[in-house]
Amino acid sequence: MHDMTLAEALGELAALEDPKMRAANEKRGDDHGINLSRMRAVAKKIKTDQPLAQELWSTGETAARLLALLICRPRDFTADELDAMLRETRPPKVNDWFVNYVAKKTPLAEEMRLRWFDDPDPTVAAASWSLTSVRVAKDPDGLDLPHLLDLIERNMKDAAPRPQWSMNETLATIGIHHPSLRARALEIGERLQVLADYPTAPGCTSPFAPIWITEIVRRREG
Structure with a gap:
């Protein structure tokens, strides 16, 4: 053909x-x-x-x-x-x-993650956070996870929808994959209440970070 x-x-x-x-x-x-x-x-x-x-x-x-x-x-x-x-x-x-x-x-994923990280365009910044979530889960060496939590704590509440969603994903990923930071991730999620009222279909996990973290950890450790 x-x-x-x-x-x-x-x-x-x-x-x-x-x-x-x-x-x-x-x-x-x-x-x-x-x-x-x-x-x-x-x-x-x-x-x-x-x-x-x-x-x-x-x-x-x-x-x-x-x-x-x-x-x-x-x-x-x-x-x-x-x-x-x-x-x-x-x-x-x-x-x-x-x-x-x-x-x-x-x-070039890591090069792009760094290039896009502080971009003023919310679509671009959101992509960087999505790439950050992948690294948090698969290759966290060299990432300053407490600093990422600081940034999320400071910026997620007022972020535009796309970066807010991606930051929230990073928050949940840190909480799921890094037990030493889980309590802090849960506390940030509870305090900021980002996506707490997100409509979630039956059988799906809520994107609200405290529910998301708790549910996935329960499944993985259950």
Whole structure:
């Protein structure tokens, strides 16, 4: 099979467009109308294709960008390309997939984490906190965890929604993976009450850090 062209890939996406799905997605800020499992099927057909991924990304269209994130090769992006892409990930699903499928998978993850850490753009700062959570869980050596807790304690309450969510994830990750800091993480979560009233579906764990930490620790140690 020949490599799929940009026009063919956009044609496949257009054929999947569903007005009802678009209406539901747009309520969440995602301006596309495609069932994501169908989009994944298109990506599976294409496999990995970095040149096509870059063409899809440069259309600026949400559906095309989501497909690009599924077929790209994260290690092929330069630091400046990653930085530019992140700054354009306004729709929530594009942001989520970029952080999870590209930023967390690139060999430049630590370089980007540091580069993005104090960025004034909340989307950029949030990505840094997401990468920090990965390090807290998998590779904490060299991280100043008490200092991270200081920053969360000082800044999380008034942070914009994206960095607030990511800081909260780091808070919970510290509490779950580092027993010596668990009491402090729980205390910060209780005092700040960030996401305490977040609606949580039955069977799911609340993102409120004290509940999240306690539940995961119970499961791991149970």
